[in-house]
Structure formats: C-alpha cells, structure tokens
Amino acid sequence: MKATARAHPIQGLVKYHGMRDEDLRLPYHDSISLCTAPTATTTTVEWQPDAAEDTFVVGGEELEDREAERVEIVTDYVRELAGFDHRVRFESENSFPSNIGFGSSSSGFAAAAMALVEAAGLDMTRPEISTVARRGSSSAARAVTGAYSVLESGYNDEDCRARRLDVGESADGFDPEEDLRIVAAHVPAYKETEEAHREAAASHMFDARLAHVHEQLDKMTDALREGTFDSIFEIAEHDSLSLTATTMTGPSAWVYWQPETIAVFNAVRELREEGVPVYFSTDTGASVYVNTKAGYADEVEKRIAEIGIDTDVWEVGGPARVLGASEALF
Structure with a gap:
C-alpha cells in the first residue's frame, strides 16, 4: 500500500x-x-x-x-x-x-x-x-x-x-505545448494565499472581476484552440493585473509585488516594443512568469538577468503521474 x-x-x-x-x-x-x-x-x-x-x-x-x-x-x-x-x-x-x-x-x-x-x-x-x-x-x-x-x-x-x-497550432506554426518557454523570474517574498482567497469577496473590485472573467475565459479557450501566442498571453497578462487589483483592495490590502517585480514588467514591455514576443504573468506572489517563444528565450532570460534577478527557463509540463518504486522517497 x-x-x-x-x-x-x-x-x-x-x-x-x-x-x-x-x-x-x-x-x-x-x-x-x-x-x-x-x-x-x-x-x-x-x-x-x-x-x-x-x-x-x-x-x-x-x-x-x-x-x-x-x-x-x-x-x-x-x-x-x-x-x-x-x-x-x-x-x-x-x-x-x-x-x-x-x-x-x-x-x-x-x-x-x-x-x-x-x-x-x-x-x-x-x-x-x-x-x-x-x-x-x-x-x-x-x-x-x-x-x-x-x-x-x-x-x-x-x-x-x-x-x-x-x-491547436497557429497559422504561423506556433504550438503552445511545444514552443512555449517560460522565463521564471525569482522574486523571493513570502505570501499568504489562503487568507487572500478567504477575503476576496470583500473587495469592492471583486464584483467587477466576476463581471468580466467569463468573457476572459471564453477568449482564452478560443485562443488556445487557435494556438495564437499573442492572444493567449496578452489575456494572461491582463488577467494578472485584474487579479492583483482585487487582492490589493481587500480588507488586508495585500500587495505582493516587490520593486523587482515591477522591474521585470518594465523589461518585458521594453522587449515587446523592440519586437520580441513576450508577456508577463503573475499568480499570487512577487515572482514573475515571463512567457515567450522558444527562439527568444535566451534573449529574454539575458534581459531579465541584467536586472539582477535569478531566472530559470521552463516548458509546458504534462499531467501528474505515478512513478516506479525506484523513485520512492523512502
């Protein structure tokens, strides 16, 4: 057992x-x-x-x-x-x-x-x-x-x-499962997610989020089906801002972002102005997912590293799976 x-x-x-x-x-x-x-x-x-x-x-x-x-x-x-x-x-x-x-x-x-x-x-x-x-x-x-x-x-x-x-795969050949690269920008800062969820509905921005999130879900589903990089990750970027507006306006006024977080956002926007396909995303925390295409990962990672932030480059992972007995922890 x-x-x-x-x-x-x-x-x-x-x-x-x-x-x-x-x-x-x-x-x-x-x-x-x-x-x-x-x-x-x-x-x-x-x-x-x-x-x-x-x-x-x-x-x-x-x-x-x-x-x-x-x-x-x-x-x-x-x-x-x-x-x-x-x-x-x-x-x-x-x-x-x-x-x-x-x-x-x-x-x-x-x-x-x-x-x-x-x-x-x-x-x-x-x-x-x-x-x-x-x-x-x-x-x-x-x-x-x-x-x-x-x-x-x-x-x-x-x-x-x-x-x-x-x-799906987009008209320009981008495959969201194979060609996405995530430059993970590590910004260590403790977060309290459970309490933020508990008080979410008390934010005056929560009803506003509920009013538009279903449209966001529909648009994201369509963008994934079409495999369109810009559509997928522009929605994700905007959703990160919407989520943060809700957490910041709850009773505890949670502010997770750090100066380094904002520095990454600015670097991403500068790269985008230079023609690099790249968007930022955050969950509940200060660290940043920087989403780009495989061919641009090195350039994006270099720019984020120049800020003085530790990075990793990740790909899309599969489902949870059972391992063999040889990989047991005890």
Missing part, C-alpha cells in the same frame, strides 16, 4: 480568486492554467494499518498546524473513498522554491492526491483524482490533468473537476 507520484506546478492564465465553499474549495468561477516543467513535486505515501498516527513531512520538515490540516483533509477523503482508517506515512519534496508565487501548493496537492489514490488501490480517472487534489488547493486540480487545463466551477465533485483543454 505504497506509491510515489510526481506533479508539475501551474501558472494561472485566467486565475480563480476566492472560494464559494472553503471546505470543498469550490471557486466562484472557472479557471485555466498551464503546468510548468521540469519543476515538480515528488511525493511518496504508504498506508500503514498498524501505525498510531499520520506523519506528514515536506522538504525534510514535519508539517504542523494549518499546513498539516490541509494535507489531513485530502488524506481523510481518500480514506473515506477507500473505506479504511489506516494511518499514512507521507513525504514530499519540491524541485523548486516554494511559497514565492510559483504554484507549489498546486503540484504538492496534485502529487499527494495521485500517490494517496494509487496506494489505496482506487481506480480513478485524472478528472476524478482532481476532485481529491482540489480539497487541498483548487489549483492542484489542474495540476493533476496537466498541460493546459480548466477547472470548472460547480457545487459538487461531478461538476467541479479539471479537464485538459484542446490546444
């Missing part, structure tokens, strides 16, 4: 903000993202019928308080589905910095859900497993199905689950 799984984190393209139901983590509206690779979370779990308690270890440290509670919620749901009350040994590692705006909770809970379900011997599709992962993080649902995925909103697990989106 042991399994290991790996999942890639997500970059939000049309992001969700706020939860209609905090227990089931049901968002107010659909959301679309892509997975980034080779960044990943690897998780090994083992159901232990004779153990006295669960143990949750991430990055070599045992989880406590709310972090442990969120993993326990996902674990308890798998126990319920499996019809047993075994304790679990749980260990997880990230290959990238966590909690600076690069979606570590998405890959973390996606890998957890995949490993827990596999170790329990449950026969579930990825969309079904996405409902397990969603209980830890709504974004994790899309990390289960991978690549470009949508999490559809709803009031239950039959409706609120993730699925892969159809992605």
Whole structure:
C-alpha cells in the first residue's frame, strides 16, 4: 500500500480568486492554467494499518498546524473513498522554491492526491483524482490533468473537476505545448494565499472581476484552440493585473509585488516594443512568469538577468503521474 507520484506546478492564465465553499474549495468561477516543467513535486505515501498516527513531512520538515490540516483533509477523503482508517506515512519534496508565487501548493496537492489514490488501490480517472487534489488547493486540480487545463466551477465533485483543454497550432506554426518557454523570474517574498482567497469577496473590485472573467475565459479557450501566442498571453497578462487589483483592495490590502517585480514588467514591455514576443504573468506572489517563444528565450532570460534577478527557463509540463518504486522517497 505504497506509491510515489510526481506533479508539475501551474501558472494561472485566467486565475480563480476566492472560494464559494472553503471546505470543498469550490471557486466562484472557472479557471485555466498551464503546468510548468521540469519543476515538480515528488511525493511518496504508504498506508500503514498498524501505525498510531499520520506523519506528514515536506522538504525534510514535519508539517504542523494549518499546513498539516490541509494535507489531513485530502488524506481523510481518500480514506473515506477507500473505506479504511489506516494511518499514512507521507513525504514530499519540491524541485523548486516554494511559497514565492510559483504554484507549489498546486503540484504538492496534485502529487499527494495521485500517490494517496494509487496506494489505496482506487481506480480513478485524472478528472476524478482532481476532485481529491482540489480539497487541498483548487489549483492542484489542474495540476493533476496537466498541460493546459480548466477547472470548472460547480457545487459538487461531478461538476467541479479539471479537464485538459484542446490546444491547436497557429497559422504561423506556433504550438503552445511545444514552443512555449517560460522565463521564471525569482522574486523571493513570502505570501499568504489562503487568507487572500478567504477575503476576496470583500473587495469592492471583486464584483467587477466576476463581471468580466467569463468573457476572459471564453477568449482564452478560443485562443488556445487557435494556438495564437499573442492572444493567449496578452489575456494572461491582463488577467494578472485584474487579479492583483482585487487582492490589493481587500480588507488586508495585500500587495505582493516587490520593486523587482515591477522591474521585470518594465523589461518585458521594453522587449515587446523592440519586437520580441513576450508577456508577463503573475499568480499570487512577487515572482514573475515571463512567457515567450522558444527562439527568444535566451534573449529574454539575458534581459531579465541584467536586472539582477535569478531566472530559470521552463516548458509546458504534462499531467501528474505515478512513478516506479525506484523513485520512492523512502
């Protein structure tokens, strides 16, 4: 009753903000993202019928308080589905910095859900497993199905689950799954995502966001189907600004961006004026995804590095998957 799984984190393209139901983590509206690779979370779990308690270890440290509670919620749901009350040994590692705006909770809970379900011997599709992962993080649902995925909103697990989106090749030959490069600009700054979601609806900008986000979702779906680079990532850039306007105008007035964040935005706009196909995007955090085409990645990375910011170059990642026993963490 042991399994290991790996999942890639997500970059939000049309992001969700706020939860209609905090227990089931049901968002107010659909959301679309892509997975980034080779960044990943690897998780090994083992159901232990004779153990006295669960143990949750991430990055070599045992989880406590709310972090442990969120993993326990996902674990308890798998126990319920499996019809047993075994304790679990749980260990997880990230290959990238966590909690600076690069979606570590998405890959973390996606890998957890995949490993827990596999170790329990449950026969579930990825969309079904996405409902397990969603209980830890709504974004994790899309990390289960991978690549470009949508999490559809709803009031239950039959409706609120993730699925892969159809992605086409554009008239100029750009393939969003093969030709995209993401220059990740690391801006380390602690963020508090869960509390921002909790108070989202209290922002006077929240209703304005709800009024236009459905059109954004439709436009993004069409842009992905057509494979048009500029359409996809211009929408993502604008959606990042819309999301931030909402978080900044909530009761706690969360301001995640740092001076380095703005410096990256300015560099991206300068590059675009010079004819480089490039757009910025942020989730909840100070770090920046700089989206460009494969042939321009070196030029873009060089410009961002000149600001004095650490960078990586990522590609589009696939769905969460079960690994062989040789890759187990214990």
